[in-house]
Amino acid sequence: MKVEFQINNSTSPNARFLGWAPSPCRIRVTDPSGAVPPIADIAISCVSTATGGVVVFRKGTTGSFASTITLKVPTNGTSVPFFTAGRFGRPSLSNPDVRIEARAKLGLAGGPLILVGSVKVMVRVRKNAESLTAGERDRFVAAFAQLNNQGAGRFADFRNMHTTVSSPQAHGAPGFLPWHRAYLLDLERELQAINPSVALPYWRFDQPAPKLFTVDFFGVSNPNGTVQLSNTNPLQFWVTDGVQGINRGPRNNWVPTTQPGPTVITEAQTLALGTQYPAFSGLEGNPHGTAHTRWDGFIRQIGTAAKDPLFFLLHCNVDRLWAKWQRLNGRFDPASAASYDSNPGNPIGHNLIDTMWPWNGITGAPRPPTAPGGALASSPCVSAPGPQPLVSSSLDYQGSINATSRQGFDYDDVRFA
Amino acid sequence: MTTKKSAPKTTKRRSARTSISIATSQRKVPKERVAAFAEAPLAVCETDANLQAVLKVVRNKEEPVEVRLAAIDTLATAAFSVVAFESCRHDYIATLREVAKDPNAEIRESALGLLAGEKDGFAQEKLLEGLKDPEKALVPPEKALQLLSYDVHAESYEAARNVVENPPSEVARQEALRLLAADANSGPLFEKLLRDKDEYRAVRQLSASALQAINPDKLQKHAREMLLDSSEYEDIQATSLTALNQFGDDEAVAKDKLLLKSIRRMRGKAASAKYKRNAKQFLSKYES
Numbered sequence: 001m002k003v004e005f006q007i008n009n010s011t012s013p014n015a016r017f018l019g020w021a022p023s024p025c026r027i028r029v030t031d032p033s034g035a036v037p038p039i040a041d042i043a044i045s046c047v048s049t050a051t052g053g054v055v056v057f058r059k060g061t062t063g064s065f066a067s068t069i070t071l072k073v074p075t076n077g078t079s080v081p082f083f084t085a086g087r088f089g090r091p092s093l094s095n096p097d098v099r100i101e102a103r104a105k106l107g108l109a110g111g112p113l114i115l116v117g118s119v120k121v122m123v124r125v126r127k128n129a130e131s132l133t134a135g136e137r138d139r140f141v142a143a144f145a146q147l148n149n150q151g152a153g154r155f156a157d158f159r160n161m162h163t164t165v166s167s168p169q170a171h172g173a174p175g176f177l178p179w180h181r182a183y184l185l186d187l188e189r190e191l192q193a194i195n196p197s198v199a200l201p202y203w204r205f206d207q208p209a210p211k212l213f214t215v216d217f218f219g220v221s222n223p224n225g226t227v228q229l230s231n232t233n234p235l236q237f238w239v240t241d242g243v244q245g246i247n248r249g250p251r252n253n254w255v256p257t258t259q260p261g262p263t264v265i266t267e268a269q270t271l272a273l274g275t276q277y278p279a280f281s282g283l284e285g286n287p288h289g290t291a292h293t294r295w296d297g298f299i300r301q302i303g304t305a306a307k308d309p310l311f312f313l314l315h316c317n318v319d320r321l322w323a324k325w326q327r328l329n330g331r332f333d334p335a336s337a338a339s340y341d342s343n344p345g346n347p348i349g350h351n352l353i354d355t356m357w358p359w360n361g362i363t364g365a366p367r368p369p370t371a372p373g374g375a376l377a378s379s380p381c382v383s384a385p386g387p388q389p390l391v392s393s394s395l396d397y398q399g400s401i402n403a404t405s406r407q408g409f410d411y412d413d414v415r416f417a
Numbered sequence: 418m419t420t421k422k423s424a425p426k427t428t429k430r431r432s433a434r435t436s437i438s439i440a441t442s443q444r445k446v447p448k449e450r451v452a453a454f455a456e457a458p459l460a461v462c463e464t465d466a467n468l469q470a471v472l473k474v475v476r477n478k479e480e481p482v483e484v485r486l487a488a489i490d491t492l493a494t495a496a497f498s499v500v501a502f503e504s505c506r507h508d509y510i511a512t513l514r515e516v517a518k519d520p521n522a523e524i525r526e527s528a529l530g531l532l533a534g535e536k537d538g539f540a541q542e543k544l545l546e547g548l549k550d551p552e553k554a555l556v557p558p559e560k561a562l563q564l565l566s567y568d569v570h571a572e573s574y575e576a577a578r579n580v581v582e583n584p585p586s587e588v589a590r591q592e593a594l595r596l597l598a599a600d601a602n603s604g605p606l607f608e609k610l611l612r613d614k615d616e617y618r619a620v621r622q623l624s625a626s627a628l629q630a631i632n633p634d635k636l637q638k639h640a641r642e643m644l645l646d647s648s649e650y651e652d653i654q655a656t657s658l659t660a661l662n663q664f665g666d667d668e669a670v671a672k673d674k675l676l677l678k679s680i681r682r683m684r685g686k687a688a689s690a691k692y693k694r695n696a697k698q699f700l701s702k703y704e705s
Contacts, residue, residue, distance in 0.1 A: 134694075138698070142662075142663065145663055146663060149664070150626075150629060150630045150664070151630070164499055167497070167498075167499035167500070168499055168500045171497055171498050171499060171500075172459075172497075172498030172499065172500050172501045172502075173500075216691070222588070223588075224557075224559045224560060224563060224588055224592065225560075225563065226563060226591075226592065226595070228619075230655075230691070231622060231652040231653070231655035231656040231659065232655050232658075232659055232691055232692065232694075232695040233659070234659055234662075234663045236622060236625075236626055236656065236659065237625075237626045237629055237630075237659070237660065237663060237664070238626075239598070239626070239630045241569075241599075242569065242598075242599035242630070243566045243567075243569060243595070243596070243598065243599050244595045244598035244599070244623065244626050244627055244630065245595055245623075245626070247563055247566070251486075251490070251527075252483070252486060263451065263452060263454075263455035263487075264455075282459070284459065284497075284498070285457065285458040285459040285494060285495075286455055286456065286457075286458060286494075288497075289458050289459075289494030289495070289497050290455055290458065290490075290494060292493075292494065292497065293490045293493045293494045296526075296527070296530050297530075298534075300493060300530070300531070300534065301493065301496070301531065301534040301535070302496065302497050302499065303534060303535070304534050304567065347500070
């Protein structure tokens with residue numbers, strides 16, 4: 001007997017990526033020889049290394065996950081659904097480092113379980129930049145450098161999305177968090193098109209970052225505020241607007257490798273800003289804005305911030321803080337008043353029912369004059385949030401309220417449930 | 418599916434008005450004022466009184482420097498909210514221009530940094546003026562060149578070329594070269610620097626990046642040659658390898674037996690584990 005797995009309901013190898021939120025899967029018998037019709041009992045479990053990813057399973061949309069489940073699978077080829085997810089705290093280190101196996105008893109009852117099929121997957125989540133292995137770091141940096149391609153690559157669109165002109169779409173109103181969530185997801189999917197094992201890491205700006213600010217990762221600032229990189233680091237070829245390199249220097253004697261960002265509020269303080277979205281969204285000032293202005297250089301100002309790749313790790317942490325706050329307070333449901341600030345005076349692009357620029361392609365006042373980059377990148381793993389996301393699409397990113405809203409990303413320290 | 422866990426109590430925070438009031442009060446100690454400025458950056462533009470009080474701190478040379486710098490940072494943070502900041506913008510830029518000539522070097526540099534990011538003509542003029550006449554310089558030449566790179570144009574190139582020819586310091590020379598990397602006419606200069614084994618390695622590394630941007634075919638040719646040159650420095654070979662790996666013609670590299678042989682030798686001989694790993698990664702990509 002042989003079986004075939006569908007991960008994220010797809011047979012494509014590109015869809016074999018999991019997070020903490022449950023992924024819909026299917027299994028079917030492709031070769032019934034040796035099986036006793038009409039039903040085969042098939043045990044599904046995972047094999048992983050000591051430090052790599054681990055996945056767990058459940059049969060339906062609810063209930064607890066287990067390391068092994070047994071499914072009754074028709075031998076006539078009809079597929080049977082099940083769900084799998086990464087075990088919280090055990091993400092993968094490389095792609096693929098987890099094998100899902102199917103075993104069945106063939107022939108006489110009481111016989112051994114025989115391997116009848118397997119599929120390799122990766123538990124891919126966004127991690128603290130400080131916790132990346134050298135391999136994870138190098139793959140991420142290489143993909144980012146390739147996306148920029150010395151200023152001539154697709155990354156130019158991302159820079160053109162985040163400018164002074166487009167700022168009202170993304171800042172100074174409740175859509176700040178949803179817009180940047182979509183922006184990061186779009187970028188991450190483009191990076192994954194280059195290397196599917198990559199997930200966007202985050203920079204904990206309220207903690208020292210001794211690994212991130214090294215020549216092999218995001219660089220060390222010289223006294224003039226120019227970033228120095230090693231000869232093996234692909235970011236040494238970073239060019240934006242024709243200008244070589246990255247301008248970034250810590251301000252006021254701050255040493256980012258040993259000190260948290262000065263005056264940047266901590267994670268605990270951020271999560272305690274308030275249990276209602278209007279209060280929590282005050283994080284746009286501090287820690288978000290304050291983390292930007294701890295530096296001299298590109299990242300200090302809106303028009304130039306996205307020229308520095310650190311910008312995306314800073315915002316990934318802002319998004320993680322929102323995700324953590326959402327989990328802590330149960331704020332995933334757009335229909336719940338506490339989950340968002342639905343003030344009738346919100347500008348366009350900041351109401352739950354609004355589409356978000358530039359993915360909506362709408363240009364001309366009150367939207368910006370151009371819409372760089374086209375639709376939001378698709379994913380082989382999930383269908384949400386779609387090519388033209390609404391503000392409301394960003395809230396239920398794990399599919400906690402509606403499973404089809406799952407966007408295919410998770411944070412290493414934010415559970416699904 | 419959502420589970421509501423017990424949330425921490427909301428932190429008791431001062432009102433934005435109180436924070437601004439403390440931040441701008443000369444009766445408070447500098448440390449407290451710096452902290453207060455960071456508490457409510459978005460409140461700066463809520464009233465004109467708030468804005469004027471913060472701008473007054475920035476302009477006042479009698480105020481402690483750390484408080485003035487914190488006031489500038491708060492304005493820079495508030496400027497991220499472009500719509501809300503619009504009404505503050507004119508006074509903000511005018512104040513930055515005023516303090517760009519401040520007696521304190523940190524204040525000058527902070528203000529000019531923000532103005533340069535705004536592609537401000539006044540700042541560009543002052544920076545160029547300082548490069549031509551060091552007596553008039555508001556910041557060191559390397560900082561001026563770095564800030565001019567936010568909006569490069571012919572006049573900046575001319576100033577940068579002058580610095581390359583008569584460098585006041587090595588760091589200024591390197592900043593001038595970074596600026597010239599945006600100039601398509603600088604290809605031959607970077608080719609020469611890249612191949613000069615007596616040149617600073619940082620300059621050769623920078624030249625590789627500049628040449629890859631200006632004339633990618635030339636860089637790929639030089640990178641290959643430097644990898645075949647057994648007398649070349651390991652770090653420069655590592656840069657060459659990274660250039661080929663990232664931007665090379667994969668098909669041509671995979672067929673280049675001489676190059677692959679040289680990289681196998683590099684993998685075996687490299688003194689640094691990092692360079693060995695770099696060579697190993699390269700070979701795993703191109704060797705079937």
